[in-house]
Amino acid sequence: MNALVRANELAAELFRRELRNRRSGWAADHLIRRRLGAALNSDSTWEIGFAPDRWTRLVDHLRSNGVDDDVIVAAGLASPTPSGYLAARFRDRITFVAHDIDLRPVGFVARSRSGEPRYLNTRSTKVYTKGRSLVGLVAQRKRLASGAVPVVVEGPMDAYAVSLLGDQWAGLTPCGTALTRHQALMIREHAVADSVIMMFDADAGGRAGAERSLALLAPLFGTVLIAELPERRDPAALYSADPGLLRTAIRQTRPLLEFAIDAELARWVRVLDHVSGQVDALRAVAPLVVRLPSDRIGTQVVRLAAHLNLEERVVSRELLACVGRRPRAGASADDLEADLDLGSRTFQNRDPGS
Structure with a gap:
């Protein structure tokens, strides 16, 4: 040795x-x-x-x-x-x-x-290099090999708290918000599950770190999710207050792509009072939207149209144009057009009381 x-x-x-x-x-x-x-x-x-x-x-x-x-x-x-x-x-x-x-x-x-x-x-x-090591990996290697979902957090206390919730999750930490490509590969190397959850702190640094991790994890895992915490709380603090609160947070995940879309839209809020700003914001988020699962794209069309005050056909056209620039894996323009049409109609026809 x-x-x-x-x-x-x-x-x-x-x-x-x-x-x-x-x-x-x-x-x-x-x-x-x-x-x-x-x-x-x-x-x-x-x-x-x-x-x-x-x-x-x-x-x-x-x-x-x-x-x-x-x-x-x-x-x-x-x-x-x-x-x-x-x-x-x-x-x-x-x-x-x-x-x-x-x-x-x-x-x-x-x-x-x-x-x-x-x-x-x-x-x-x-x-030892910080960006080429993880805390929690060895402690949970058997759990990861049995299909536990990796949960990436900021600190060692957070990782340990997640591990105490049950065998279905494995808390891992790069010790900070700067997850590296090597660390992402380490998680993929030892995890059997094809899903991964980001659970950084609910502050500006944590949110930015979660966004950055998307480009590293999306090529390696079929599903990349985010579990959002209450403002100014970290996983260990939430667990200390009540383990049930942390368990609830980790179960209420959504695609990290959707989180990134919302974050990108927030950057354009000051220019959404005129058409050029609305269209520029749409074009900024389009590459993210077309990477969503098919059953979520139509809902995003309706949501973006309402948020940006644009017609749905304009939103759909920009998303279709984006396919040629940055295609969604396994999806053609015809596939995406069908997704947009079906998703939009499904959303519009749903029961308003549901």
Whole structure:
């Protein structure tokens, strides 16, 4: 095994043991108060741990297991001080293990009690890069292999909270809103399900991150959904308040494409008082609309016509024109025209009271 990976493995073992042995400490108390106390159980597949508030505890542990100082530094677990001692990078923090696509422990993400930064990552090393690792992957590899739907969230606490809802979901996190192509491929590599759910925080950064992820996930998964959270709430906070609230949110998903359409329309709101702005907004969202499932396009035609104050035939014409520029997979212009016609008529003829 790579020496750097081995060093991270030994560090994870120490951190895990420290958390279990400090059930009266702030880290265990924090997890219990947030309904995440199952992480303290010895049978938990999540390697959640605690980095003790001592400069050399981890270094001494690694040395006693035959890891030399050069490896400790190269693994990003400690740094030399001006006086020549090695000081541990993670101290007095709850730790989560980050794994690479081969499921190797390559680094850590660690949460502080109150200091800044709240989350601290392993610095980039020969085995760890933030954009090429995920937290939660190994803990739920069996669940993913059994068909659990991946749920991509921002933080480690969020991922763990999702995992506690049941075997049908697997919380994974890139540790932030910047999901990378490599991380998307990691999820696809280990997930059997052909669906994926984005559940970033309900703030500007989270919404923008969810939108960006669409281009990465859509080529890899048949269905890309978004679960929207209440304003200023994250999954872990929602779970802490009431697990049922998070379960409800994760069940009330919609296509991420529809979310992206709404976000794009919102960018044009200031120019929708004149025809040129209305048409420009329609042309901006058309490439997204034509990628929707067939049974949802007709509804979008009616909705866009009402929102943009345009005739439905104008909306349909722009969508048809868009097919030639950016065709929907497996759909011809004739197919789309039929979708538009059927969907529009179905929507118009529905019972107003339904």
